[in-house]
């Protein structure tokens with residue numbers, strides 16, 4: 538059949554173009570050449586392909602593939618991109634290393650980098666106790682409010698982070714509230730009275746007997762003022778919380794507060810110097826300060 542068709546070349550009457558001799562049900566194929574531009578593009582792609590084989594990894598071989606003389610791989614590309622990111626970070630980290638906390642706070646660009654890096658360090662190291670975003674939980678202070686036990690200035694926060702609270706560091710923050718009940722300093726009846734007085738400082742007393750509250754005030758003056766202050770305002774030097782702001786760290790309600798006064802359980806916060814480097818501690822300080830820093 539093919540042999541036969543070859544001999545049947547003819548000129549198409551309508552277009553004046555030679556046919557290929559192929560014919561289906563009276564439809565004939567015209568022997569038009571491919572357009573010249575198409576040929577050039579086709580040739581160019583063929584040349585491109587040869588070039589690509591030489592330069593890039595292309596053909597599978599028994600042991601792997603041809604490497605291409607550029608030595609390009611996706612791993613190397615990734616490494617290059619990561620190195621670029623590191624270099625960009627390095628620029629900020631070295632600024633953080635060489636600046637004081639206040640200088641970092643004052644430079645909006647470095648501050649924003651430190652705050653974000655601090656936030657992710659916080660998730661990794663601190664959120665187990667203080668919760669994500671520093672919301673806190675019973676025994677673990679909320680870091681968002683402006684109520685600070687040990688102090689909320691940049692330097693005070695940094696000291697807390699470096700040395701911890703009642704932690705295994707020679708410069709750690711220490712202080713202990715006496716166990717007034719357990720060690721027999723106060724009788725239970727007196728503990729109940731001073732509890733009502735403490736609650737009355739924020740208008741939360743559950744016993745309204747004024748005599749009891751007055752004698753609770755006397756017990757407070759004799760035993761508690763030295764740490765918690767005359768009006769229960771607290772004292773950051775010894776980490777004694779404010780007792781008049783209705784923000785409770787360790788105990789809430791008459792029963793728990795009386796229990797705490799009787800036998801307090803002191804909070805422990807790990808020291809981070811040595812576990813984290815100085816620039817990480819600075820970034821964390823900036824982050825925590827941005828949450829509720831100040832006083």
Ligand code: HEC
Nearest residue numbers: 662663666676677678685686687688697702804805806821
């Ligand atoms: C093992 C639990 C734990 C971890 C982890 C922890 N903390 Fe604490 N943190 C505490 C406790 C408990 C206190 C309160 C100590 C006290 O009662 O005085 C505290 C107190 C603080 C304070 C002082 C608050 C104030 O009012 O003065 C700051 C600031 C603080 N933590 C920040 C951090 C940061 C930042 C991290 C992560 C690097 C962290 N903490 C990790 C348990 C923890």
Ligand code: HEC
Nearest residue numbers: 712713714760761764776777778784785786787788803804
């Ligand atoms: C030597 C200092 C000191 C003395 C004296 C002292 N406290 Fe405290 N008190 C503290 C410290 C420090 C804390 C915080 C404990 C912690 O963070 O783990 C505290 C915590 C408390 C709390 C818990 C506050 C909260 O937010 O949950 C109450 C209540 C309290 N004290 C009441 C008293 C009363 C009442 C007296 C007197 C009978 C007294 N304290 C005497 C140091 C003292």
